[in-house]
Amino acid sequence: MKIAVLGAGAVGLCVAAKLSKVCDVYAVTRKRHTDIINDTGFVMTGIWGNETVVFPCSESLPAGERYDYIIITSKSTDTRAVCEQFKEYLKDTPVVSLQNGIGNEEIISEYTDTVLGGMIITGFEWVKDAAVLVSVEAAPIKIGVYPEGISDASAKLVEIFSKAGMNTVSESNIAGGIWGKALYNAALNPLSAILGIKYGELADANTWSIIEDIVKEAFAVCAKEGVRLEWATPEEYLKHLHSHQLPATKEHYSSMYQDLAARKRTEIDFINGSIVELAGKHGIPAPVNEVVVRLIKFRENQNKGSQVTADTKTRTA
Incomplete structure (x- = not known):
């Protein structure tokens, strides 16, 4: 079994390290990581184990090589660029997205007929180049045919992940699972970033009231999009977030x-930008998500040192 991991940052390198124990894996990552991994190995610590693993990697894939699966773990902002760079490898190959956000699978579907969706809610934190701490895990990894169904290809990949020591299950409603992760990310990710705090501090009544509005707006979008979520109401999800997901990741930035x-x-x-975009498509309001998007873009602009437009619809750019 041969698997390629494209856009391998902290998530992809940890997944590649685990998979290297049970199959032939090849990771595409940045040169500063490849030089270290090819020399002394990739260092993984935390809840997935403490070990140093050597596996083949470079900034591209070997010419003419074919793979049984391709896993994309890049930032969502790089999905199209990754697909364009490796489109000859993607054709006729099952491709699974293990990424944040909404819309990655739709992009990938333009390059292959077999798209598998993946959902992973695990904390990966850089320690230094080619070294990652796996800090928290809020749920099992879920894999299925996108947008719904289970196939031989998806079931086999679940088996491989499980054999490699990753807690993984099959999910027939993977679109709903991906949106479930998007709820978690939309609720916590930007507020942690804007305020510079760990997830656990967001349980404060003031920030929690913002989270409630973010989630309610997202549920309204899911209803219009026909997405089947695990939770029937925003209140049901918010209870799960407060009692399970937030405590499990309370120390995570x-x-x-x-x-x-x-x-x-x-x-x-x-993430929140997709909620705003889809709300606009359906003519429903999402003002809290829009404010969150604009605040994050303000921070991005500060980092750039120049002013750019606060456009919330750049996901396919």
């Missing part, structure tokens, strides 16, 4: 916080 600290572009357009 969001990926947006880390992106802003590193002066990188965030994935806001694919």
Whole structure:
């Protein structure tokens, strides 16, 4: 079994490290990581185990090679660029997205007929180049045919992930699972980034009231989009978020916080920005999500040192 991991940052390198124990894996990552991994190995610590793993990686894929699966773990903002760069490898190959946000699978579907959706809510934090701490896990990894169904290809990949030691299950309603993760990210990720705090501090009544509005607006969008969520009402999800997901990740700083600290572009357009875009499509309001998007874009502009438009509809750019 041969698997390629494209756009391998903290998530992709950890997944590749685990998969390397049970199959042939090849990771495409930045040169500063490849040089270290090919020399002394990738260092993974935390709840997925403490070990140093060597697996083949570079800034591109070997010419003419074919893979049984391709996993994309890049930032959502890079999905199209990754697909364009590796489109010859994607054709006729099952491709799974293990990314944040809404819209990645639709982009990938332009390059392959077999799109698998993936949902992963696990904390990955850079320690240094080629070294990642796996800090928290709020739910099992879920994989299924996008937007719904289970196939031999998806079931086999679940089996491989499980054999590699990752807690993974099949999900027939993977679109709903991806939106479930988007609810979690939309509620916590940008507020952690804007305020510079860990997730656990967002349980304060003042920030929680903002989270309630974010989630209610997202549920209204899901209803219009025909997305089947695990929770029947916003209140039901908010109870799950408050009692389970928030405590499980209370010590975690969001990926947006880390992106802003590193002066990188965030994935806001694919998370709260997608809620705003789809709300506009259906003619329903999403004012709280829109404010959150604009605040994150303000912070991005500060990092750039120049003013750019606060456009919430750049997900396919």
